[in-house]
Amino acid sequence: MNSPTPANARISIIGAGPGGLTCARILQRHGIAVTVYDRDTDADSRDQGGSLDLHEEDGQLALGEAGLLEEFFALARFEGQEMRVVDPAGRVLSHHLPDEDEKASPEIDRGQLRGLLLRSLPAGTVQWGRTLESVGGPADGPRTLTFTDGTAVETDLVIGADGAFSRVRAAMSAATPRYTGVSFLEAWFDGMESAHPELSELVGRGSAHVADGERGLFAQRNSGGHMRVYIMQRVPVDWIAESGLRPEDTEGIRAHLLKTFAGWSPQVLRMITENDGPYVDRPLLALPVPHTWERSSSAALLGDAAHLMPPLGVGVNLAMLDAAELALALVRSSTVDDAVRTYEKSMLPRSTEIAQMLEGGAEQLLAVPGPDEIAQSGPARR
Template sequence: MSTPTPTPDPTATAPRIAVIGAGPGGLTCARVLQRHGIPVTVYDREAGREARDQGGTLDLHADNGQVALKAAGLLDAFLAKARPEGQEMRTYEAGSGALTGRHVPEPDEMFKPEIDRGVLRDLLLDSLAPGTVRWGHALAAVEGPAEGPRTLRFADGTTAVADLVIGADGAWSKVRRALSGALPAYSGVTFLEAWFDDVDNRHPELAALVGQGGAHAADGERAMFAQRNGGDHIRVYLIRRVPADWLAARGLTTADTEAIRALLLEEYADWGPALRRVLTDNDGPYVDRPIHALPVPHTWTTQPTATLLGDAAHLMAPLGVGVNLAMLDAADLALALATAPTPAEAVTAYESTMRPRSEEIAAQLHGAATGLLGAGEGLDAHIPQN
């Protein structure tokens, strides 16, 4: 009697794929890989999924972010949670505070509905196999030869080995250092973020000013972008052309709320009273967000064992494309890994698509952060996230 031949385990010789960063891009990549039966591990520096506030609201576009969600099998789930009413946009004249423009979405308009970043992240996390994300793993360096395997060295002294490292670790990517010496440069523009909670009850004037979507005003030197989030929250971004160290130069930190508020009231002295109210009524401290961008074009020599997606590859001005491109990158890379004969061929195919796309958009947006300061500009602006 012959012994049955054991069925081979297709994952036994599968390449060890490590995604660095559990943001929308990294999680989308992991989800699409798992849908195609490809094992993957995601490493993230945060202690857990509830470690910090995930930031504001995002608009996912039908021609990129939603394409990625379809590849992930999550488009219907996203549409069920999204806020199409968040596509409403208003423009105000800074001096008078008068409404000068308004876009109200059609009932069936779904080109770029809004979703809170935390809600999107939970949707992606819940779609992954248990244990996919290894929390508390802050990457310190990628070591080893370009031919592989690569050693991931974490800040706590632990290590892991990977045959392919995918850098989805944002603006200050540690994976990027294994591929490129490029560093983000300060754009000259800073966003100062203010939060408002329970707005319909506690801040009804601001709620009425912003409506269900966003509101923008600018005078050429400074601007304001206010955006309704889910859960009856509004975030306001005060957009100013200042040195990156403007707070420290004045002897301040973000904990000095009253001193910052007094400074802002002086800078925005010529603005209408309704708009200036956002400078005085915010709940809690401000958040300082200097805007950086990578050089255009940002290129590197393709390596078979490491690649980048999203802000790690093409950090740009915050004009509504960042998360959408990151998720499209992620889906394209995962699908290439699912279809190419080897990971090296997949990386080559992916980068040959990602680079021209991102370079074209980055060239269009190069220096565009200052455009947010112009009156009537920036209605499509959305805010960079950590």
């Protein structure tokens, strides 16, 4: 099949996260039609997660190409760049206070970022409640997208922005995410200033990291007086069941954690004992390194679908950079095939290099911070 021009191609994006929506926004901004399919029933059907720091060199760059940077700055929490490293006794080892005009990595809630991107798209761009089941068709296209509701769509380019368990990736690669050996347990806190004043004072307006080499805590302020804490452990992937507990047994899990973190100061342990509501189990997964596939002129991957890594400073930022580069390659290329070739020529080496640097990096989250890290005020971010 002859590859169509991007302007005449049927382009489908799977996944209405920051990567997929950024790609759609930039394409539409340049007059290229696109449809986004997402399994959520609507934009507000589930919690979107915690806070993100968008970096000047990738996430902010992508928002600039989307024409949304100033709107982002209006929503961003610049005070969220504050970072503390604390030891298990509650002593602050380092404290970074951002300058008044610092814009290197301001924070925004995931839900706010998604809302910003969704508002920039014409009504109907995102089709909700469309769960992709499989991708069929030849590598040179067209592709057939089959959804779990029994419907099917033919497309000239399918873009997999559908995360760790990407259905688009399954049509291009046999690789699957593997457990890193480190797991997060997410805890939520509401009304920080009124209900949790001691924790608010310990963490400050941004984030705080505590680790002793075996265990760790990462606290992250969100907007609206909320906070999330990620309780980090080196455990089997099914550690809750192996401990004779159930995910909904909040009190039982809390008691287990207090034994695990025995010896830590009561001040720091408030991050385990004062959470509002249940814990959420989040084992850390990563794709094999390097992750490559045989190129297809009718399919492309971005973000976690292409290069799932431990949460050590890339994540959404890299997904949005991928999205911008792929969209601009489509804008500037004569055919879809040329655009995919151009995009992968830069994306694959970059993602491989970063993934190799971060391979096994989940262990860093548990490490006692060294002098260099303390000087930099904390671990790498998302």
